[in-house]
Amino acid sequence: MSRDRGEITVRVFRYDPERDDAPRYEVHRLPRRPHMRVLDALNLVYEEAPDSLAHRWYCGTKKCGECALSVNGAPQLGCWEPALDEMTCEPLTNFPIVRDLVVDTAPYERLIMELRPFLSRSVRPAFPERLPHAGMAAAHRLSKCIECNVCTAAVAVKSIDAAGVNWWGWPGPAALVRFARFALDPRDETERSDLARRAGLAGFPDFPSLAGICPQGIDIAADALAPARRALFGEIPPPPAAPEMRRVFVIARGFSAFLNLSEALHRELCAAGALEPLAVDGIDRAFRLTL
Ligand code: SF4
Numbered sequence: 001m002s003r004d005r006g007e008i009t010v011r012v013f014r015y016d017p018e019r020d021d022a023p024r025y026e027v028h029r030l031p032r033r034p035h036m037r038v039l040d041a042l043n044l045v046y047e048e049a050p051d052s053l054a055h056r057w058y059c060g061t062k063k064c065g066e067c068a069l070s071v072n073g074a075p076q077l078g079c080w081e082p083a084l085d086e087m088t089c090e091p092l093t094n095f096p097i098v099r100d101l102v103v104d105t106a107p108y109e110r111l112i113m114e115l116r117p118f119l120s121r122s123v124r125p126a127f128p129e130r131l132p133h134a135g136m137a138a139a140h141r142l143s144k145c146i147e148c149n150v151c152t153a154a155v156a157v158k159s160i161d162a163a164g165v166n167w168w169g170w171p172g173p174a175a176l177v178r179f180a181r182f183a184l185d186p187r188d189e190t191e192r193s194d195l196a197r198r199a200g201l202a203g204f205p206d207f208p209s210l211a212g213i214c215p216q217g218i219d220i221a222a223d224a225l226a227p228a229r230r231a232l233f234g235e236i237p238p239p240p241a242a243p244e245m246r247r248v249f250v251i252a253r254g255f256s257a258f259l260n261l262s263e264a265l266h267r268e269l270c271a272a273g274a275l276e277p278l279a280v281d282g283i284d285r286a287f288r289l290t291l
């Protein structure tokens with residue numbers, strides 16, 4: 001059968017933390033359309049869902065970063081990836097759920113702003129300013145980041161509490177890419193070493209899950225993390241290996257989210273009696289966080 005005919009089956013995560021006790025999954029059988037993307041399927045679901053699905057997108061062309069979600073457990077851009085014959089669409093991992101597929105990125109964006117993601121210069125440059133290509137190449141490469149947070153959904157979080165993920169000291173790759181974009185810009189005069197120490201740049205692990213994950217083609221380890229470490233700290237020992245991680249669903253007092261927990265954090269929370277198993281249809285590892 002042609003890839004442009006037949007049906008696809010989409011299981012969509014539905015959950016309003018303010019109204020529902022637990023999430024549920026809706027199953028939709030949709031006609032396959034030529035060149036169908038995940039976003040096309042979600043827009044069809046939106047049209048036929050009895051109470052409309054909450055999902056976010058804007059440009060439809062890999063420019064705005066708004067449509068990031070999890071498909072069959074993998075973070076990706078809905079407007080760029082093909083619809084699969086069978087797919088489970090869930091909100092982006094590691095971010096609190098607002099409703100259905102929409103997550104709250106505001107706490108993470110606050111962290112990014114604390115990393116001063118802008119140029120600071122003491123002297124106003126001549127206009128037009130000549131920018132040598134060789135000096136600007138690294139920053140230019142990183143300026144292609146569309147802040148979609150797909151990369152941050154592919155790593156483990158270091159710690160959580162009743163209010164959400166604690167990002168300081170383990171800031172996640174999207175924040176580090178933004179930070180590196182300015183750390184590697186020869187025009188910037190911000191003193192960034194202390195910021196990088198507080199943020200945890202040197203100790204942020206080398207996650208294999210980041211290889212090839214960026215929809216903008218940024219090699220996060222080679223283009224951002226390694227050169228920023230070199231620029232700020234010189235030759236230092238390589239970053240630690242990434243921890244083993246498992247994806248879980250958590251309902252806490254102040255948030256609910258899919259989270260990648262390191263095995264160590266998962267063990268620690270279980271030993272402290274802070275993770276109570278929850279029965280949720282369609283989710284193997286669901287817990288109530290009792291912190
Ligand atoms: S580095 Fe790539 S994956 Fe990460 S936020 Fe930027 S565009 Fe998205």
Ligand code: FES
Nearest residue numbers: 060064065067079
């Ligand atoms: S809708 Fe803008 S990147 Fe997907």
